[in-house]
Amino acid sequence: MIPEWLARNEQYTPRSDRDAFVDKSIVSILGLFSRFRSPGPRGREKLNINAGVKLASALLLILLLSLSHSPLFVVFAGALMLALLSLHRGELILRVLRVGLPVAAFTFVMLLPFVVRGNFSGPLMMTTKVFVSVSAVKLFASTEEWESISGALRALFVPQLFILVLDITIKYLLLLGEYSLRMLYALKLRSVGRNRNKTASLSGIAGILFLQSREMAQDMYAAMECRCFTGRYRARRVAKFSPADLVPLMIDALLLLVFFMART
Amino acid sequence: MIDLRGVSCSYDGIEALSGINLRVRRGESVAVIGPNGSGKSTLLKLINGIILPDTGSYTFDGDEITGRRLRDATFAKRFHQRVGFLFQNADAQLFCSVVHDEIAFGPRQMGLDEAIVEVRVLDCLKLLQIEHLRLRAPYRLSEGEKRKVAIASILSLNPDVLVLDEPMNGLDPKTKRFIREVMLSFIAAGKTLLCSTQDFTYVEGLFVRGVVISADHVVVRDDEYQSILADHEFLGHCNIV
Numbered sequence: 001m002i003p004e005w006l007a008r009n010e011q012y013t014p015r016s017d018r019d020a021f022v023d024k025s026i027v028s029i030l031g032l033f034s035r036f037r038s039p040g041p042r043g044r045e046k047l048n049i050n051a052g053v054k055l056a057s058a059l060l061l062i063l064l065l066s067l068s069h070s071p072l073f074v075v076f077a078g079a080l081m082l083a084l085l086s087l088h089r090g091e092l093i094l095r096v097l098r099v100g101l102p103v104a105a106f107t108f109v110m111l112l113p114f115v116v117r118g119n120f121s122g123p124l125m126m127t128t129k130v131f132v133s134v135s136a137v138k139l140f141a142s143t144e145e146w147e148s149i150s151g152a153l154r155a156l157f158v159p160q161l162f163i164l165v166l167d168i169t170i171k172y173l174l175l176l177g178e179y180s181l182r183m184l185y186a187l188k189l190r191s192v193g194r195n196r197n198k199t200a201s202l203s204g205i206a207g208i209l210f211l212q213s214r215e216m217a218q219d220m221y222a223a224m225e226c227r228c229f230t231g232r233y234r235a236r237r238v239a240k241f242s243p244a245d246l247v248p249l250m251i252d253a254l255l256l257l258v259f260f261m262a263r264t
Numbered sequence: 265m266i267d268l269r270g271v272s273c274s275y276d277g278i279e280a281l282s283g284i285n286l287r288v289r290r291g292e293s294v295a296v297i298g299p300n301g302s303g304k305s306t307l308l309k310l311i312n313g314i315i316l317p318d319t320g321s322y323t324f325d326g327d328e329i330t331g332r333r334l335r336d337a338t339f340a341k342r343f344h345q346r347v348g349f350l351f352q353n354a355d356a357q358l359f360c361s362v363v364h365d366e367i368a369f370g371p372r373q374m375g376l377d378e379a380i381v382e383v384r385v386l387d388c389l390k391l392l393q394i395e396h397l398r399l400r401a402p403y404r405l406s407e408g409e410k411r412k413v414a415i416a417s418i419l420s421l422n423p424d425v426l427v428l429d430e431p432m433n434g435l436d437p438k439t440k441r442f443i444r445e446v447m448l449s450f451i452a453a454g455k456t457l458l459c460s461t462q463d464f465t466y467v468e469g470l471f472v473r474g475v476v477i478s479a480d481h482v483v484v485r486d487d488e489y490q491s492i493l494a495d496h497e498f499l500g501h502c503n504i505v
Contacts, residue, residue, distance in 0.1 A: 003387035007453035010422040012374055014341035182356035185314050192345040192421060193373035201369075204359040211403055212355070 015194050022188050022202075029181045050245045051148035052155030057248040058136045059156075064255055065129045070262035071121060074128050080251070081132045084139065092142055099138045104131035146170050172216060180209055265290045265425065265456060266311060270320035273306055280306040282481045284320070290424070293447075293457040293470060295489055298477035299503040304460035305352060307477065308427050311458065312349040313340070345374065348423035352430045354410040358402035363394065363413050366402055370421035388416035391446065408439035415446065426450055428459040432466055440466035462504070464493060478502055 065077055085093050107130040111123035141149065150163050183205045195201060266288040273281040281303045288294055296304045309315045310322060313329050322329045324343065334340045351357045360366040367388050371381040389395045392412040397405060402413055411431065418426065426447075432440045444466055451457050451470070461467055474489040476498075484502065485492060492498070499505040 002391065002449040002453050003384075005384065006387070006391075006419060006422055006450075008422070009424065010345065012342065012345055014338050014345070015375060016337060179356060182351060182353065183359055186349075186351060186357040187359060189312060189314070189344045189349055190370050190417065190421065191373055192341040192370060193375050195373055201359060204361060207361075208355070208359055208403055 012192075014192060022184055022191065026181065026184050026188070029177055029184070032177060048242060048244055049248055050155075050241055051144050051152035053241070053245045053248050054140055054144065055149075055152040055156060057252050058140045060252055061136050061255060062133045064259045065133055068259060068262065070259075071125055073259050073262040074125050074132075076258050076262075077132045077255070078128045080255070081135050081139075085135065088139075088143070092139075095142055096135050096138045100131050100135035103134045104128075168220070172213070175216065176209060176213055179212055180205060183208065265325050266458075267323040268310075268317075268320065269323075271310065271317040271322060272319045273303070273310060273315060273317055275306075279481055281310070281317075281477075284477075284483055286475060286483065286486070288456060288458065290456055291451075291454050293451045293472050294459070295467065295471040295474045296458060296460040296477065297462070297474055297492065297504055298460075299462075299479050302477040302479055303481040304477055305429050308349070308429050308458065308460055311425075311427055312347055313343060314349075345370075345421050346424045348418035348421055348426050350411075350414055350418060350426070350428040350431055352433060354407070354414040355403070357414045357417070358410060361401060362399050363389075363397045363402055363405075363416075364399060366413055367416045367420045369417060374421070384420045384422075388420045391419070391449075392416045393442070408435050411435060411439070411443065415443070419450075423455070425456040425458065428457070430460055430462065432461065432463040437466070444468075444470060464505075476502060476504070 061077060061080075065074065068074060068077075085096060088096075104127050108123060108127045111126055114123050144152070150167050153163050153166070154160065187201055187205065191201075266286070268284050268286040271281060271284040271286075272279070284307065286307075296307060298304050306315065310317060311324075313334055316322075316329070316331050316334075324347070327333065327339070327343075329343070334343070358366055360369055364385055367385045368381050371384045372378075376384070386395075389398055392415060394409065394412050394416065397409060397413065402410060405413065415431075428447075431443055431447075435443070440463070447457060447459070447470055457470075459467070459471070471489040474485070474487060474492040475483055476485040476487075476492060478484040479502075485498065496505065
């Protein structure tokens with residue numbers, strides 16, 4: 001039989017409390033999800049360039065930058081990076097610069113003692129190198145879906161097991177993220193008044209999440225064993241090249257040319 | 265009490281609800297029926313203010329539920345106290361270390377006297393017949409027990425509306441029958457019930473009205489529950505039976 005208080009209408013006026021932490025956590029997890037889940041930037045790009053070629057070009061650029069002592073090559077690489085950035089949407093440019101510029105600024109601050117001693121060119125070169133390298137990696141990550149990135153690593157002969165671990169990590173990040181989001185929603189829906197012990201609720205969520213992740217890991221291990229997993233993993237290497245892939249290859253050739261010309 | 269007008273919702277550009285019109289009066293018991301992926305859970309989340317409509321409006325007891333309105337903490341908390349939500353996955357709903365604290369969480373939040381909190385907890389434990397689980401850790405319970413604890417943790421808030429997302433999923437027949445009895449007593453107390461379900465065997469006599477959402481995310485029928493269930497051709501066409 002239903003208790004008497006449950007049959008009545010609740011006369012309740014909530015008191016004020018600070019809920020910023022739960023709200024911010026929800027917003028940040030949602031933001032992370034939308035980045036993982038968004039239907040990928042591929043369709044929006046003008047050129048459909050193979051992810052493996054892109055990754056190889058980015059790595060070549062970083063390698064040449066780190067080897068080069070020539071200001072001419074560093075300036076050329078910087079100009080090239082800005083030119084590449086300008087081909088993308090404003091929102092993507094901002095996303096890349098938001099990572100590239102602070103890292104470059106931090107590098108410059110770290111190298112300020114050299115500037116004080118009168119060495120201007122060294123810190124300036126180093127800062128530009130850092131900016132270009134970080135921007136290249138961010139640009140690659142921002143214009144590729146997670147699946148393509150692991151595909152690109154596969155094309156570059158990165159060990160399959162490492163890629164499998166990376167793929168599983170991304171998958172479980174999403175699954176546990178979804179789980180924690182549901183728990184945060186449940187906490188928010190039931191946080192209908194003043195919570196004197198917010199940390200206890202959040203540590204409860206963290207604890208359950210840990211137990212859940214352990215259970216998931218055990219289940220996955222069992223499932224892999226059931227499918228005869230012995231620690232080795234082989235996936236099909238798919239390398240589809242298109243005429244658009246010639247563009248980064250031509251840029252690579254140009255980079256190499258300038259690199260060797262600047263050395264002489 | 266609940267009034268949705270032309271509500272559409274999407275996740276990352278993928279449509280989940282399209283042009284939904286739905287009015288639920290106080291004391292009504294409504295079944296939300298539809299195939300997988302039709303948007304039932306999205307509709308229930310929207311009614312709880314977890315997500316907001318892209319277009320259209322949602323009014324709860326005369327107050328339009330908008331992002332701005334929910335940023336008013338006092339309003340949001342009163343709203344959440346009045347609408348209790350049972351998640352499809354009970355695990356996600358239980359975050360306290362023992363069942364007692366789980367059920368006491370809401371009443372304690374409301375600032376009720378500890379003696380009243382204790383009365384509510386014991387009443388809910390008794391109502392759900394889980395007194396023996398009082399000091400157990402929620403994550404160590406069986407699915408049926410977890411579901412009962414989750415329901416108890418919502419009922420202790422004394423909500424006006426109970427929103428249940430597939431409450432019978434994964435439960436044994438005895439637990440299903442028991443949860444049906446609890447829902448019946450909730451309705452008998454004049455409260456409002458909204459429940460998504462695909463299991464029609466154990467919800468007999470529970471609903472007066474049914475709302476059918478199609479795979480295209482639109483309401484294709486809003487009718488008496490029994491007449492919907494009797495229309496096998498329609499249910500088959502909508503991929504429900």
